[in-house]
Amino acid sequence: MVKNCYTANKASVTSSVQAICADYKNRIVPYNMAGAQSAETTVKLKTGQTLDFRTYQQMHSEMRAIEKMLESGHWILRRGTVVWRDYSKIEADEFVTEEPHCGFCTFFLNTLNLPLTKPTYGCFQLASRLSYILPPDLETDAEFMARVLAKDSVPVLRRSKKFLTGSSQ
Ligand SMILES: [Zn+2]
Incomplete structure (x- = not known):
């Protein structure tokens, strides 16, 4: 069933992935594998307090x-994107990663509408095999997955959402 859905929409899935990647094409920086292994991401809360996260x-x-941030309720998923609990956008100074993002993170952060510190296409082979791990809340969010599969096509977005949520046509 999943395979059939993918096959039927293959052209638009490919174009969706290309559209997401094209968003940050002009901002790409070189990827440094060694540095990325000890990457640190800092989130600044509305109170000014900062939280650090490590790979x-x-x-x-x-x-x-x-x-x-989703578990703690500071951030929420809204229409397949991540925003503050009050629905405001997460700004560039509120989500910062020291090292360049790998290709996997760049792709999904952009899909989520999160700011990109240093986007790359780095390590895309591993990324395309989905060897890295997404937060469980994202993996089970139909609207997020629909954005990945059909970002630039409203009809496919609607079909994907129906398919992913199990609702009938
Ligand atoms: Zn990454």
Whole structure:
């Protein structure tokens, strides 16, 4: 069933991925693998307090930050994007990663409407095999997955959402 859905929408899924990547094409910086292994992401709360997150095994610091911020309720998922609890946008100085983001994180942070500190296409082979880990709240969010699959096509976005949420046509 999943395979059939993908096959039927293959062209638009490919174009969606290309559209997401094209968003940051002009801002790409070189990827430094060694540095990324000890990457640290800092989140600044509205109170001015800062929280630091580090890469742990296959979950990069950016994803750990998202996981913990969603768990704590400071951030919420809204229409497949991440925003503050009061629905305001997360600004560039509120979500900062010292090292360049790998290709996997760059792609998903952009899909989530989160600010990109230093975007790269780095390590995209590993990323395309989904070897890295997304926060569970994202993996189970139909609207987020629909954005990944159909960012630039409203009809496919609607179909994907229906498919992912299990609702009938
Ligand atoms: Zn990463």
